[in-house]
Amino acid sequence: MEFCGFLSGRLGSDNQTRGLILEAEADKKVPVTRNKMLLSVDGKILDRGLFPDAFSFQKAVNDALDTYLKDNPKPNVFVLPFNHGDMENAGKNTDALAGAVKEYYKNNNLGNVTTLVLTSAYFDYKNADIANVPYHLMTKEQANAVENNQTGMKCKVVPTLGVAGNLTKVRINQEANSPKFSEELAQFKNGKPTAFFSLGGRVEGPEIKFTLKDAENLWKRAKEFQEKGFNVAFGNSPRTPTDVTDFLFEKCSENNMAFYNAKKIAQNDNEAADFRMYSGKYKKEFAEQSQKIGNIYPAILAQSSIVIGTMDSFSYTSDTAALGIKTAVYGDMEIDPEKRPDCHRLFNACKNKYVLDLNDDRVFDTAFSMPVLPQTNSTIINAVDKFLNEEKKSRLTTLKETFYQSKKQQTPLVLKTLKSKSR
Structure with a gap:
């Protein structure tokens, strides 16, 4: 599985993204380097709020991905940052980045791609596939909706107690x-x-x-x-x-x-x-x-x-x-x-x-200890793996149904042709 992320310019957020990618690709012989964290080709943060219009933003994302893919394998999963300093606009700006990545893959016939928002607030994403939403960023009502699978949202919400990190x-x-x-x-x-x-x-x-x-x-x-x-x-x-x-x-x-x-x-x-x-x-x-x-x-x-x-x-x-x-x-x-x-x-x-x-x-009290807080990175990575497996099964099911449906439609035509030949 190939992961890639986007730099936010915020130390804590970037450490979370880098840490998650490091753990997700821990079995790779080649270590994760900073080039896994993307900026625009002119070194700009790829945040929709920093661009005057959707066209210039999409172009910047396209150029960044063109440059990255020249020397690197195609990512299956993109990790997107969430700007807590701009809560009013962060959700829609992050969703715009997810949409830009998907548009690039679609236009270049690169197949399916999964977008994951890390340490997100509770937001109804239209383009992002998965949102890691820590419990401290949800109200009690939102947390109950997530736990009971009643969010009514398109994206899959992965709740965690803590946040991702880059230390082990x-x-x-x-x-x-x-x-x-x-x-x-x-x-x-x-x-x-x-x-x-x-x-x-x-x-x-x-x-x-x-x-x-x-x-x-x-x-x-x-x-x-x-x-x-x-x-x-x-x-x-x-x-x-x-x-x-x-x-x-x-x-x-x-x-x-x-x-x-x-x-x-x-x-x-x-x-x-x-x-x-x-x-x-x-x-x-x-x-x-x-x-x-x-x-x-x-x-x-x-x-x-x-x-x-x-x-x-x-x-x-x-x-x-x-x-x-x-x-x-x-x-x-x-x-x-x-x-x-x-x-x-x-x-x-x-x-x-x-x-x-x-x-x-x-x-x-040096003798007093407390339980270890559950690991956030592994929780998110496992959720991504589960999501990808479910998506794969869903696509296979759709292909099978399409195949059998087309076969049913062809059967009467074949019989009709055979009858006409027998005459």
């Missing part, structure tokens, strides 16, 4: 054993448990805030871990605000804790205006760290006794709880429950089942 136990252990990280990770191999704070952040709008107050709350808990005999480390993400990054980096430096920066460093005023870029006081230090260490995130997960995530980021389900790493979630940040109910739903669905609230003192 094998990968994080391989990273942890890499000579590149041996010197850095040595500080955590001192017989003490390690608590790693993996930070999310804010978003474009006001619906999710990550402030210095949150940084202070996290720091207070980090000190408690340290006082109880834990190694402590922090890692930010592109969405972590620069002021929060600076505050926690300074605190870590003063208290013998590691801090790992994942924000790209702004090189000019235009880049500094993007909150995802780092524009603070420690550009030199972070540039040196990046040069020396690079992305240590997967490796440090393998060394962690507990990982503390934040409620805005769903990676605490895909990257830690689903890998059997004890996980706690900071849930005291300000998130608008009307605009982002998904954050609250996911946390509440997982709390005390697969993850702990950071305020729960069981976070300090």
